[in-house]
Amino acid sequence: MITTYLFGFLSFLAIMFALMVVLSKNPVHSVLYLVLTFFTIAGHYVLLNAQFLAAVHVIVYAGAIMVLFLFVIMLLNLNEETEPHKSVWLKASATVAAGLLLVVLVGSLKGAETIVATNKFDPNIGLIENLGKSLFTDFLLPFEVSSILLLVAMVGAVLLGKKSIK
Amino acid sequence: MTSEYLIYKSLLVVLVFVITLVVAMYSTYAERKIAAFLQDRIGPNRAGPFGLLQPLADGVKMFMKEEVIPGTSNKALFILGPAISILFSFLTGAVIPWGSAVNIMGSEYSLQIADVNIGILYLFGVVSMGVYGIMIGGWASNNKYSLLGAIRASSQMISYEVAMGLSIIALVMTTGTLSLNEIAAQQQGWHWNILIQPLGFLIFVICAFAETNRAPFDLPECETELVGGYHTEYSSMKLGFYLFAEYINMFISSAVIATFYFGGYNMPLIARFVHDSNALAILGVVFLFAKIFFFIFCFMWVRWTLPRFRYDQLMNLGWKTLIPLSLLNIVITGAVMMRHEIFQLFVK
Numbered sequence: 001m002i003t004t005y006l007f008g009f010l011s012f013l014a015i016m017f018a019l020m021v022v023l024s025k026n027p028v029h030s031v032l033y034l035v036l037t038f039f040t041i042a043g044h045y046v047l048l049n050a051q052f053l054a055a056v057h058v059i060v061y062a063g064a065i066m067v068l069f070l071f072v073i074m075l076l077n078l079n080e081e082t083e084p085h086k087s088v089w090l091k092a093s094a095t096v097a098a099g100l101l102l103v104v105l106v107g108s109l110k111g112a113e114t115i116v117a118t119n120k121f122d123p124n125i126g127l128i129e130n131l132g133k134s135l136f137t138d139f140l141l142p143f144e145v146s147s148i149l150l151l152v153a154m155v156g157a158v159l160l161g162k163k164s165i166k
Numbered sequence: 167m168t169s170e171y172l173i174y175k176s177l178l179v180v181l182v183f184v185i186t187l188v189v190a191m192y193s194t195y196a197e198r199k200i201a202a203f204l205q206d207r208i209g210p211n212r213a214g215p216f217g218l219l220q221p222l223a224d225g226v227k228m229f230m231k232e233e234v235i236p237g238t239s240n241k242a243l244f245i246l247g248p249a250i251s252i253l254f255s256f257l258t259g260a261v262i263p264w265g266s267a268v269n270i271m272g273s274e275y276s277l278q279i280a281d282v283n284i285g286i287l288y289l290f291g292v293v294s295m296g297v298y299g300i301m302i303g304g305w306a307s308n309n310k311y312s313l314l315g316a317i318r319a320s321s322q323m324i325s326y327e328v329a330m331g332l333s334i335i336a337l338v339m340t341t342g343t344l345s346l347n348e349i350a351a352q353q354q355g356w357h358w359n360i361l362i363q364p365l366g367f368l369i370f371v372i373c374a375f376a377e378t379n380r381a382p383f384d385l386p387e388c389e390t391e392l393v394g395g396y397h398t399e400y401s402s403m404k405l406g407f408y409l410f411a412e413y414i415n416m417f418i419s420s421a422v423i424a425t426f427y428f429g430g431y432n433m434p435l436i437a438r439f440v441h442d443s444n445a446l447a448i449l450g451v452v453f454l455f456a457k458i459f460f461f462i463f464c465f466m467w468v469r470w471t472l473p474r475f476r477y478d479q480l481m482n483l484g485w486k487t488l489i490p491l492s493l494l495n496i497v498i499t500g501a502v503m504m505r506h507e508i509f510q511l512f513v514k
Contacts, residue, residue: 063294
């Protein structure tokens with residue numbers, strides 16, 4: 001019972017913080033709200049008994065990526081005064097486009113039927129032992145290939161960061 | 167989830183909180199006394215016997231001082247900075263096993279607040295959040311020295327987190343668990359991890375110094391270049407929070423070093439003399455704190471021994487020395503663990 005309440009509370013917080021990311025004028029505030037959003041999502045992972053995923057989510061997203069975001073925004077010194085002001089036409093067209101998207105979403109959800117989960121949720125699936133086993137047996141190839149992806153990104157960053165290429 | 171369980175856990179939380187505060191408070195005293203000892207001075211000796219009331223006097227001074235919030239600063243974030251800093255310092259104490267379980271009237275009481283099976287990752291996550299307090303505070307001050315200090319602190323912490331994580335990976339490979347309680351329990355007797363992972367320990371300690379912004383890595387608050395670094399604009403207890411967070415981090419880092427590499431609450435040969443499990447548990451807490459105080463002393467010893475790094479030296483040490491070394495450590499650890507398989511490969 002308590003998990004249902006927690007789920008509702010976390011979802012409310014997640015949506016509220018996500019809205020604040022978009023709505024706050026100050027970019028630094030936006031980044032900080034995004035960090036809070038990541039925390040609430042990590043809370044959802046904990047509710048699903050996937051503690052490893054929750055911890056890694058906090059370490060990677062909140063602890064590393066968002067710090068770099070904050071870094072860049074602080075160095076660029078973006079604030080409320082430097083925010084570009086869009087013309088009325090742009091705002092109006094954005095509103096119409098977003099409204100149309102809402103109509104599409106509501107229309108597609110209206111015709112959809114609710115699906116009941118057939119296989120029962122396994123609470124042990126997110127534990128680190130099971131995750132490691134499936135990563136190193138069933139998904140070994142994708143797991144190793146993704147490391148090459150990271151290596152490529154790293155090499156690219158080094159290449160871009162080099163002052164002169166001979 | 168009985169009420170008894172809740173009361174015991176709350177008591178433990180309050181106890182750890184109070185002990186952390188007291189240790190951090192007296193670390194300031196110890197720092198001044200050790201500095202005095204190393205420089206052949208006397209140190210604080212006016213407040214109380216041997217100056218023992220000095221931390222209290224300092225605390226009262228911090229609370230009583232005038233609070234200045236710069237007019238141009240972002241007020242909400244300015245207040246949030248030190249709060250975040252001290253919050254995440256306290257959070258790390260939750261997963262440290264302070265001792266083995268105590269048996270009171272037939273029921274076991276673990277001396278660890280939360281025995282989560284991802285203890286190391288939790289610790290790592292909380293440590294990586296600590297950088298926000300410094301960054302937010304430094305930016306919200308709207309002062310170029312503060313901003314420079316904040317940027318230095320965050321880039322230093324991000325850089326050394328990588329090497330720290332890699333050195334922990336080698337430790338996780340040998341222990342086979344991410345739970346701090348199990349790591350401490352495995353090191354019974356002489357099986358301390360320092361004997362298995364000497365290189366990993368070295369890397370971890372250097373990174374711990376950098377993560378706590380202690381000398382010789384205290385560039386974020388380097389007086390000669392940046393006035394006071396990220397806390398230049400802070401006054402009164404907000405400054406106190408930043409300074410306090412540093413001492414708490416030092417205490418927790420010492421506890422983590424003791425738990426990871428120096429047997430935690432274990433002490434060799436003690437099981438021969440003491441047979442009562444409760445007495446052993448309490449002795450374990452004493453031993454753990456003895457180890458922690460020794461490492462806190464090392465933190466201070468190094469501060470008054472080594473000069474501060476230059477910033478490029480710091481980055482070179484982090485990226486070009488410690489990360490390759492920790493990668494090498496992982497490879498060597500893996501090779502030693504798989505030595506029978508590798509040996510058979512060559513025999514065939």
